[in-house]
Amino acid sequence: MAPLTDTRKRELRRELEAIVGQGAVLSDPDELLVYESDGLTLFRALADFVVFPTTAEHVAAVVRLAHREELPFVARGAGTGLSGGCLPAEGGIVISLMRMNRVLEVDYDNQIAVVEPGLVNLHLSWAVGPQGYYFAPDPSSQQACTIGGNVANNSGGPHTLKYGVTVNHVLGLEVVMPDGEIVWLGGRTREALGYDLAGVFVGSEGTFGIATKIVVRLLRKPQAVKTVLAVFDRIEQASAAVSAVIARGLVPAAVEMIDQLTIQAVEDAFGCGYPRDAAAALLVELDGLSRGMEVQTVRIIEACRDSGAREVRTARDETERQLLWKGRKSAFGAYGRVSPAYMVMDGVIPRTKLPYVLSRVNEIVAAHGLRVGNVFHAGDGNLHPNILYDPRIPGEEARVMEAGAAIMKLCAEVGGSISGEHGIGLEKVDFMPFIFSVADLDFMQRLKRAFNPTGRCNPGKIFPTRKSCGEAGPVAYRPHPIEEKGLAQRF
Amino acid sequence: MLTDVELGPYVVEGRTPEAAVFPGSIDEVRGVIEVAGSAGVPVAAWGGGTAAAVGTPSRRGGLVLGLARMARLVEHEPGDLTATAEAGFTIAALQSALRRHGQWLSLDPAEPERATLGGVIAANASGPRRHLYGTARDLLIGVTVVTGEGAIVRGGGKVVKNVAGYDLPKLFVGSYGTLGIIVEVTVKLRPVPDDERLVAVRFERVKDAGAAARAVMGSDLIPSALDLLDAESSRALGLGPTPALVIGFDGLPEQVAWQCEELGRLVAPFGGQSPTTLEPEMWPRLAAAPRAAFESPMALMRLTVLPATVAETIEQGTNAARQRGLVSAWSAHAGVGVLTAALFSPRQQSEPGPIAAVLAEWRSMARAAGGHANLVWAPLAVKAEVPVWDDAGAAGRIMARIKAELDPLNILNPGRFVAGV
DSSP states (O other), X not given: OOOOOHHHHHHHHXXXXXXXXXXXXXXXXXXXXXXXXXXXXXXXXXXXXEEOOOSHHHHHHHHXXXXXXXXXXXXXXXXXXXXXXXXXXXXXXXXXXXXXXXEEEEETTTTEEEEOTTSBHHHHHHHHGGGTEEOOOOOTTTTTOBXXXXXXXXXXXTTHHHHOOGGGGEEEEEEEOTTSOEEEEEOSSSSOSSSOHHHHHTTSTTSSOEEEEEEEEOEEOOSEEEEEEEEESSHHHHHHHHXXXXXXXXXXXXXXXXXXXXXXXXXXXXOOSOOTTOSEEEEEEEEEOSTTHHHHHHHHHHHHHHTTOSEEEEOSSHHHHHHHHHHHHTHHHHGGGTOSEEEEOOEEOOGGGXXXXXXXXXXXXXXXXXXXXXXXXXXXXXXXXXXXXXXXSTTHHHHHHHHHHHHHHHHHHTTOBSOSSSOOTTTTGGGHHHHOOHHHHHHHHHHHHHHOTTOOBSTTOSSOOTTTTTXXXXXXXXXXXXXXXXXOOOO | OBOGGGGGGGOBTXXXXXXXXXXXXXXXHHHHHHHHHHHTOOEEEESXXXXXXXXXOOSSOOEEEEOTTOOOEEEEEGGGTEEEEETTOBHHHHHHHHHTTTEEOSOOOSOTXXXXXXXXXXXXXXXXXXXXXXXXXXXXXXXXXXXXXXXXXXXXXXXXXXXXXXXXXXXXXTOXXXXXXXXXXXXXXXXXXXXXXXXXXXXXXXXXXXXXXXXXXTSSOOOSEEEEEOHHXXXXXXXXXXXXXXXXXXXXXXXXHHHHHHHHHHHGGGTXXXXXXXXXXXXXHHTTHHHHTSSSOSEEEEEEOOGGGHHHHHHXXXXXXXXXXXXXXXXXXXXXXXXXXXXXXXXXXXXXXXXXXXXHHHHHHHHHTTOEEEXXXXXXHHHTTSOSSOOOXXXXXXXXXXXXXXXXXXXXXXXXXXXXX
């Protein structure tokens, strides 16, 4: 596509301003720079325009304009994504949903809320908290990330072990289709009519259209919560404890694992009470009825002890519980203490393969002359190996990329997946053939055509393309502006 | 392969298929599809046949593709809480295999001895425990299908959390065999709870039962099932002549006991009698209660509404039937807002007019409440007057585009489903 001429750009800017208003269009390269990447700074691309609509009609009009001009467009929330999913193609329009951030309606009788896509995840739980409700998906970036972004990536979080990921909590969406038509997929009721369009839309990474209203389920806050910390001298013992918990018929709300390197970084940074000499720690959380909570806690403690835990304790009060969770949730920020840069990986494996895969991950990273920190959702086998490196050392970045690809291949080989919650975006398009055949990918492409026949809605994502690697070229990690402000952490 | 008189069990709504074939492997399914595709013969996948009559009547008999020979448990790794099975495996067989390891698939559709995994997914069948555990959409993590062009396509995977690529399992849940023949599925499992109890609470009026159900929803209780039965359905199950709530609890014995006590306190202000414990055999009978209320119902409809409007829907629906000289029986998953209603004519009249009129009225009730309604079963004469599926509006056009892209030869259950797909 030929770049827009300056004259044409000025004309289009005026037209966009006529749609969304003065002060809601950016086209100055300095301002556009903020929108050139998401939380994965390896990939960058500049749009021609960033627009800030406040209604679905605005979004539809912008999309129709893009359609007419044959310009690519992409929706963007808080930009906390970790796979480059909301990056513009070179040129085109970024549609920021950050000004569509209202809770439109809360219906406690039916335990649903209708929200706009730019609403920050945690703000919904704040809004309904006083009535005893919350929104279950809890990605670690939940202080900053938006529900629209959660929908695009089908985001998870620690507590999805028991409560499911975003799709399990979305009933319906008002969507601006890639041709500008406004359509409801699903609705307010628990069951939709016909194909589960809302179900396939969630997780389609912005390639099926732009959600402008989202109907979500609200859950009642549990009566009781109990958090257990188990400390291990060997990482295999911690892996075995995960299986032991499951073998005892328990369904904890969360089972998180933190390895030694990560514990030390966290303790250096925040001092959350994890023993620095431990090889690994498990954070296990139970929630539900007050009755029976003690019995279940004892079962967890036994499962950890029988697997060789040297210490198991329960958080005495909410303060200690919050501190333990702070350690877990700020682990990514803490890596800054031990390494100038790191690359976060996101893979999933069958839980029973944990001991094997963790040791293989360590071998792979060591063989590339690098170090790795692990902090992840052990309960559902969702790994986050974080490869530490120094971008100033020539060749180190390339070794990180190689090690990362080898880890993804390993996840695929043991029957797992190349993404549990971060999405494919741009980052992993070339890994898709690790787990999907040509026929699988062709079928998905056809599904995409049914929603997005021109391909102009978020082009270049998810599917392998010949030009996908190399062109942008890996660029050194540097903290994203929102990370620097402490609004988001790598997860 | 079956032909002629052997096809008796596969006759649907008086229409005999041209043949029935029973492939034994994914490759054989592919072979059958390729032959059908080149001959332009429509193909209907057939699991246990429990939902075979659901849908717009087909114009042509076509080919029945039975999955009965594909009924193996492929893989069950208890430590992973996942299982993979061929589509023809019955729900009952799966549950008994899993139970040996203290696990279960938290999905309890009617007729588990007949219903197959593939069929349950294709028809999005569920039961009372969906209140807590959700439906196939929440449990299916991987699916293998043979497309209408004979390609073998896998979606999802074998791990419980996975966002790589589009979520094809969601697409196949409730797609009624129109997008691909489901041949293998992978599901998430749960540990069998230590204890489980089903209790009934009787109420004077449906309205009171509905209010009590809302009180339970807004409480700390975590029921596994919350069904509301009107007097007719209640009587059909032998629970007495009044409306009732039937509620399930599971977990540790002390949790079950505490919740039953607490339930008694919660329902009392609405005139609820003290809860009585039911036999576990009652579980699978709950779904079929409305149809069991009458010897030969004239039609069955499934309505989806907002959960808080369930009681009101039942009352309005009952009146609508009564005004035309008909009677109805209702049951509802009160917490999720899904109702089943049976319609019956006390004077054995069989002209479709009044039946169709009531069904149309029920549908507009559901629509007015923000939901929709589909016919589960009705005589052909009634189906001719009332469309089986509700109108999906603009979303229906997307469904039609999906069907055209994914089954371009249009041989998989053509015309059976919503929006003519």
